[in-house]
Amino acid sequence: MxxxxxxxxxxxxxxxxxxxxxxxxxxxxxxxxxxxxxxxxxxxxxxxxxxxxxxxTLGGHLGTRTKLKGKQVFAALKEGGIPDKTAREWAKEIAKQFGKLKSDKKTENDADLEIEQLAHFSPEEEAAIQALVATLVARKDAPTEAELKLLSQPRHAVDIAMFGRMLADSAEFNVEAxxxxxxxxxxxxxxVEDDYFSAVDDLNRREDTGAAHIGERGYGAGLFYLxxxxxxxxxxxxxxxxxxxxxxxxxxxxxxxxxxxxxxxxxxxxxxxxxxxxxxxxxxxxxxxxxxxxxxxxxxxxxxxxxxxxxxxxxxxxxxxxxxxxxxxxxxxxxxxxxxxxxxxxxxxxxxx
Incomplete structure (x- = not known):
């Protein structure tokens, strides 16, 4: 080949x-x-x-890039009847397996559940997280250390296989593009040229009122080599x-x-x-x-x-x-x-x- x-x-x-x-x-x-x-x-x-x-073409073989996995897990645990404080603790434990959580300890907008850097989750890892959440909801008990080993080497995530993945704190699970x-x-x-534009208010079309909005945006045109x-x-x-x-x-x-x-x-x-x-x-x-x-x-x-x-x-x-x-x-x-x-x-x- x-x-x-x-x-x-x-x-x-x-x-x-x-x-x-x-x-x-x-x-x-x-x-x-x-x-x-x-x-x-x-x-x-x-x-x-x-x-x-x-x-x-590749549905089911594409990963998800997000900082918000902890928020998603938190919502799923709460929906399953886990109390707010407990659900937050478990969600943070799960999310931090994929990267360092934001240092902000405030819970406003659930910022403490966010990963600092975008993490690319493979379909296998997504399935493992969903399975663990279902287990925790069913037994009403905290995840074990073994259960929290959710990171895996992606095997069927085409976008990760093509474009790579970097996990700063877990280099062994990185993927070379x-x-x-x-x-x-x-x-x-x-x-780069400038496009000056204006907008007229449909309910106020008198000529002496002028434009309801004016703006400017840049644009360009060309033949690109890739x-x-x-x-x-x-x-x-x-x-x-x-x-x-x-x-x-x-x-x-x-x-x-x-x-x-x-x-x-x-x-x-x-x-x-x-x-x-x-x-x-x-x-x-x-x-x-x-x-x-x-x-x-x-x-x-x-x-x-x-x-x-x-x-x-x-x-x-x-x-x-x-x-x-x-x-x-x-x-x-x-x-x-x-x-x-x-x-x-x-x-x-x-x-x-």
Whole structure:
């Protein structure tokens, strides 16, 4: 089996604000002395993991990332008839198995039940917690030390197998990510622009009253390059050797990365987009991104197609790497919308076979 699958995607987004910085404006990056729009890998992975694509294909094999597990357990214990004080103590004992609880001792809004850092719970761990809660409700007695050993090495959580998990206080249960995702950047110079807008009160439309609300938001548009590296051997290992589940995971991933957009301000911009070009490479050689193809920003002249130039730059860099280092892949598959080359089904088969 070829160990690595590398995906290089070009996706054109119209005016959008898919991934905001701390000021609410689209994220950017300085690349090759040119400012680019950027979509963080965290934003992309969350969009894929929470998509209907993942849910419909991998339902029952997805984990839950939350700080609030203690609150959920507390509510379940109280619903089962456990007194408030006792339920709180037991819920804290269960929650702290997955991370340090907040140091705030106040019970306002049940803050003392929250884990400090987001913890990613596998389906197996979720089931173990539910079973323990049912046991405690039935016997009305505190959990034993043995029963509180709820952490386990995830075996069937596809999102954890793909994107990893870190538990600072329980490193033995960490999972190394089998899918590495770069930040997507525009292949050309890009500016963040400002959208000034106003809203009119439907019940007060007199011209002399002006707008009922005015505002401003940032947006940008561009052709983005995204690089993804999949370690298929590690994915299979993370899924306990379940080849069928690994294949379903890769199928869902390919569908998501080509068709699912981050959700930021979609109601304002409707900036949903499919990938226009995908280069997939398979082999056991050391992976490498082709982002270097865009250090010099693409700049079309005399009516040239920026998409066509970006594809050409990508292929040129790929060929040049091969010429210098030797073949960087054993086989390749291309999907290109402009030339109607390849199919999504063919891409899935290439990646997952």
């Amino acid at each position: 070829s160990r690595f699958v590398q995906l290089h995607l070009l996706t054109s987004y119209p005016p959008s604000n898919l991934n905001r910085d701390d000021t609410g404006r689209p994220k950017t990056a300085l690349v090759g002395d040119a400012n680019r729009l950027r979509i963080s890998s965290q934003s992309l992975k969350r969009a894929w993991r929470c998509s209907e694509t993942f849910e419909s 089998a899918v590495q995702v770069a930040h997507a950047i525009t292949v050309h110079r890009a500016a 690089y993804i590296c999949i370690d298929r051997e590690l994915l299979l290992k993370n899924l306990s050797g379940d080849a069928a589940l690994a294949a379903k995971a890769l199928e869902a991933l390919v569908h998501a990365v080509t068709k699912v957009s981050p959700t930021g301000m979609q109601n304002s911009f409707a900036s949903r987009a499919y990938a226009g070009h995908v280069l997939a490479e398979k082999g056991s050689q050391q992976p490498r991104t082709l982002a270097q193809a865009f250090l010099k920003p693409i700049k079309p002249f005399d009516g040239q197609d920026i998409f066509e130039k970006a594809v050409a730059a990508l292929n040129t860099r790929r060929d040049n790497f091969d010429a210098v280092y030797g073949a960087c892949a054993d086989s390749r598959y291309e999907l290109d919308v402009d030339s109607a080359q390849g199919t999504l089904a063919g891409l899935v088969a290439f990646v997952a076979e």
